[in-house]
Amino acid sequence: MRALLPTIAACLLLSLGAVFAAALAAPPSDSPKAPAAAPAAAATPATGTAADSDAAAKHAKRTACLKNAKAKKLVGAQRTAFIKDCVAAP
Numbered sequence: 001m002r003a004l005l006p007t008i009a010a011c012l013l014l015s016l017g018a019v020f021a022a023a024l025a026a027p028p029s030d031s032p033k034a035p036a037a038a039p040a041a042a043a044t045p046a047t048g049t050a051a052d053s054d055a056a057a058k059h060a061k062r063t064a065c066l067k068n069a070k071a072k073k074l075v076g077a078q079r080t081a082f083i084k085d086c087v088a089a090p
Contacts (some may be wrong), residue, residue: 064086065082065087068086
């Protein structure tokens with residue numbers, strides 16, 4: 001049992017050493033590349049639109065309904081019906 005701790009420590013050190021060696025062996029990139037998410041970011045609508053606020057309001061309402069269902073300890077079909085009615089309510 002005593003030999004287990006040093007063995008684990010040695011394995012961790014060896015794996016960390018391999019990670020650092022691989023990072024040092026990788027050639028540095030000379031040309032800066034555009035991030036992969038840049039084209040996708042251009043396709044998204046501007047923040048602060050009506051759709052964003054509407055989605056945020058729906059999410060907040062659903063979250064509140066879920067918390068109420070949990071507080072009432074509803075399960076199964078009763079919980080589903082409660083959440084559906086709660087979200088649909090004005």
